[in-house]
Amino acid sequence: MEGAPKQEIHRLTTSDVIFIDMLGGEHGAASQSGSTAASLSNAARNVAASVRRTADSHAATWIEQAKAESGSTSSGSTKASTRGHSRSASADDARQQTHRTSLQASSRSPTFFLPPGATAATSSAQGSQQRSPEDDDMMEASAWIYLALISSLSFGICIAVTWLATRLNDLVLWAASTASASNSNLELVFLIVLRAVLAATAFYSTRILGDGFSTGSGLPEVKCVLGGAYQHRVLSVRTLLSKMLGLSLALASRLSVGRLGPFIHFSVIVAAQVSQLRALFPRLAGSPKLQMQAFSAAAAAGVSATTGSPLGGALLSMELTGLYFFVHWLPVALYSAIAGYLLGARFLRLDQLAYFHTEARLGLRSNEVGTVFLVVALGAICGVAGACGVKLALLASRKVRFLTARWHLKPIRIAALVVSVCVAHSVISAGLGELFEISQRSAVIMLFEAKSLPLPRFCSSAAHSASVVGLVGCLVGMTSIKVVLTVASVVLPLPAGVFMPVFFTGALLGRAYGELACHLVGPRSWLDPRAFAVIGSAALTAGVLHTVSIAVVILELIGSTSHGLGPWLVLSCVVSYFVSKNLSADLFSELIKSRDLPLALSIRELSMPELRAPWRSRLAIVPVNEFMQTQFPSVYPDTTAAELARLLRSHWTVCAVLSDRESCFILGTMRRTTLLRELTAEESRALAMCAIELGDTRVEPVVAYGATVRSDQREQDDRASTYGGLRIEALMQFDPNVNGNVAATSALINAAPFGIHPMTPYWKVSRYFQMLGLPRIYIVARGRCMGLVTKQQFLKFSSDARKRYISEGTAQ
Template sequence: LREEGKSEHTLCRGQRGLCDYTKFLISRVGEDWIFLILLGLVMALVSWVMDFCIAMCLQARKWMYGGLESNVFLQYLAWVTYPVVLITFSAGFTQILAPQAVGSGIPEMKTILRGVVLKEYLTFKTFVAKVIGLTCALGSGLPLGKEGPFVHIASLCAALLSKFMSLFGGIYENESRNIEMLAAACAVGVGCCFAAPIGGVLFSIEVTSTFFAVRNYWRGFFAATFSAFIFRVLAVWNKDEETITALFKTRFRLEFPFDLQELPAFADVYTVGATQFYRLDFSLQASAVPRTGHFNHLHFDVPPGFGQFMAGRLTQKESLVTLLDNRTWAKQGIAEEFDYFRNYQAWQHPQVNIFVTLVIFIVMTFWMAALAITIPVPSGAFMPVFVIGAAFGRLVGESMAAWFPDGIHMDGTIYNIVPGGYAVVGAAALSGAVTHTVSTAVIVFELTGQISHILPIMIAVILANAVAQALQPSIYDSIIRIKKLPYLPELGWGHPEKYNIRVEDIMVRDVRYITLNCTYRDLHNVLLTGHLKTLALVETVGKLIISTEESSISPTRTTSPKPLKPALKRPSVVERPTELPTSKTPVLLYHQNIHLFLLSNISEWEEMQLDEQVNFNNCKIDPAPFQLVERTSLHKTHTIFSLLGLDHAYVTSIGRLIGVVSLKEVRKPSNPSLSLCKVCLLSTSALLPLS
């Protein structure tokens, strides 16, 4: 018996220790670093699997094309039909499962991080639609990008992981905590897409945030670095790479990468080129409507046809690798023999020199990308713009090499022009101009693995941004305008008159309000005036500065508060008749009389209940809503709304409610072309603010 007692005691101690260890482990699972590791791991796996599937789809297209060499018509049919089938499936699957997955996703995330809740944008079915739709869209070979949708996919993963982690710690149910994790997820999306963690963090901050909390910095860097590391390790594991290297590794000359005399060419040419492409791109964006009929451009890149003049048989990745090559393709306009790599032969044509090929490639890729991004499928615009910029830079670099065939003489040494360096600068400048970001320079450094051209890249990116920002909004802000998402635009440059506008000039004075001693009838009348997410709760009518004709509130009562109970739950209110009629009235007439009697009693009871005072004890009331005074400037109001993510604010004068200003009123002076947002919004809680 004593031995059995000892064994039971030992067993109980072991179970207690296991229970304590489980609680400790669960508590540690709720920490941020575990969450960020899981997020980075999942996104790295998703990115690698998607790249693998996309490569298989593109290889299948080439295999079908190569297997039909005996029949040119069948080659043409296979080359055109294959992407049509994939892109049609992507559009149909996305529209049926989750239409919210269409497009880039960065504009929506920019809106969500501001505090607006967009319906169905962070759900599991949207994640499935985004991943499968993006894989098919990119596998079709159309000039579309992966970077924008991956920001949305990473945010979807973060939202789903937050729901899972809330089982271990309630802190992940906090709304502000979820916003912080979504900000880190945006960095992970760019980091695992390009294997560029530093540029990914900076780029995500620039395109999704107006004000960024520095305390979230480490989360973005940690998760993005881990995700990029796993993404490149998987490439080594699959024997795609020998070791962890840059995604588009370059081999530029390090001892003398460029001459000082080339800086004007870097600055001027790329600024002019970025401006022209930028303005043309947004002229197409402004008139673009998502449609599925933009398949005509698939006829132009067929290799036996017009595609032979624009390297049509190369994928975006293969084109970018060849464009960044440091060797010169032409001397004095005469194409050299491309005998060192098979892919370089796609740029060579017996009747056309390399300059014509590059010009055709730039023009055709530009308008094909402009049409492709309007197809309602998950897609991004960063990578096509990046490739176009690289091609434009390559064209300038080859021209410089033709103008200076003997290179540049410096201290008795001849240094040849490096066209690949111009391609790198062009890619960074054009993508930076279109997105209004400077961090594209950092992304280029991490993509190529070299910073030899850091000075011309930074000069070109800054100048391109300066010119582009003076002309039009970024591509993401333009999409926000087209979709009419509830985002607050910047005040803009060159409008000093906006700084003289006050809150009293834009506020709404017809405020729907209720008082502390109002009746249910008063509350009913206010609710009938329109769709209201919140109501202003004030102490007395006497404290309101509001005209009588603008108020829809009837005089209040001072009766004792009594809670309202539904009529169906109070059977004692309507008493049954104690005696049945003794006359020989038909049964039908008897039931009609009883029905009328009950209806009259219910109506009288409802009228009595409507005249009783409302009990606010069980209501969610915000005791300190955000308030502004009538003399607050528009600039200060704009900053407060952007910093705090406000949806509306009440305007008071000496503690008295005089109006309300919402996001709609602040947006109109910022940009009069913007109209009221028509998106499905969810209110996190029904608040009744006090003044």
């Protein structure tokens, strides 16, 4: 699960996220991931230098000219009259120096340049009447190339991580064997010490080299990204490299961790980096929708790289990462999964061996009624066990996150916690015998194939004395211990997946159930305990992750469909899913809710008790006018340079173009980049002068319908200032008194922004954000723009309302 420090989690949930417009048109918001590392609220402070470099080449000259003019006239009568009093030359020089310093270095400098991640090239002047080109193509021509590239790189990275973990484990075994001089007890001590060192190294590598998101599985963050909440550090190269190293070390330490989540994270990072190659793939770099498609296909490649199952990998990735999935994206995901699989088949011969081999059979026509009853019962047991495991893991995750946040400045304590868990894990595994000492995959194969199992020494006597009863009791005990070891391992601040540990635990539980069923029913040719181990592994995974497509994955993994297990796998997964859904949400959804990650919650992320809770009904009917914001970026046909300078001091990407200050009819929306590109040289000089005049003055509040609040003194200053009163020509064109044909200039704006009525209920707003991928929705009544709801604001309101309603219900 997720062990990132609390501070890092807080940054992800508040200001580090850029919400992508997948419906139409803020091209380049996601593609410029290298530039969007700065948060929305702290962008000016973090990337002031890079923002200036993206400005128009003449802007620096205009600023210098403006400062020179301001300096030359600062002690004159014009300044005296506009300010109402005279200033000395020395005081004016000091003020100009202060302004010069603030423009060059201050984090609150009144910059009117492009926002982080935006360039003039990324802001085409296409209006809303033009259709996005990717809407006409299911898969554009260059997608065949970049998807194959993404898949091949993802498989290569996953293969490299697996190879490194295997080599490190072999090296540890060799070193322990060599140093112990054939003394088994001394060899165990050396193994424990070396594996603890690997675990501590994994922690420090992710902490020192990582970017705040190198721990855990990464699936909650990936799910948020695919939901439209783009965050650069989640998809940075630094995160990729540190997590690769950390995962290799964690796997070599033999903790109960898996690879599925981190491998999906690796693949999506690769897709994000490839999408920045504007010179090679311009359409991919300029289209958020194509990037989301590439991310989704990359997730399928990550699952395929983990399990070697292209078909099941594509389906499983849809269930794990998708809120709403475009049906025509499925062939794209399958192509990506198979492209990487061919690479694995070439170098690892994945097509020539089964990932999990078994000879177990469970015929469909042997005893339908008895088999159905046994499979349904096993599915229900796995569903209950899965829900209990999710609750236990969530409690442990909260405790570890609290400790890591508390010890954030004392990493030695966190390292001690990691080492302690690793030592305990190694000691317990050594005591439980061969099943826990070998790799998890080898242990699963043994449960699927072996008719007799190697048991711990303390279980051998009981198994011999009481036959099957002792064996079942021993397996149940081993299952319980494996649950504890898995929870203790995956909540540590290390890269860790949960698929293989859960899969192994389900195989143990299924084998115990199968042995007990054979003992109670008696010797039957149609009953095979190994078959129940296969079914149990799938059912428990479905109960923890709420993924029924795991049945398809297992059919691919066992390498044959002739065992008669297909229908029983599907039945057990479906039963486990519904039983677990009625008790708890899936593991990653619980983590998303626990950490307040930026994701609009849907039926997928909520359990049945939550869906039926009274607070859901109360929240669903809340009208949007109760949580909309009436203060939002807006411009008018008569907007002056001074007003625009104040507006540009705040960070925004899209503003509303309103008809006038009285009626406030919405004419459309205009991107910041478009507005700046349309400025004339004189207007740019005016903005530079107004920026200097503003100095370090903070952004003024905005009244209802977006009109800027200004004091009477400032209004006098604006009217008196030569530059401040200059009207913007690009906006004047929307004044019917100046240009009666407003449609001629509609290419500058999106004339059809998404708007809803103020009485639209919450549940509809939620569907709009989820299904359409909108970053903002305008609230419009009879053409009048009443307010705005951004996705970030909506998610915060949803989280606060959910907590408030739950606390009120608990109090009652």
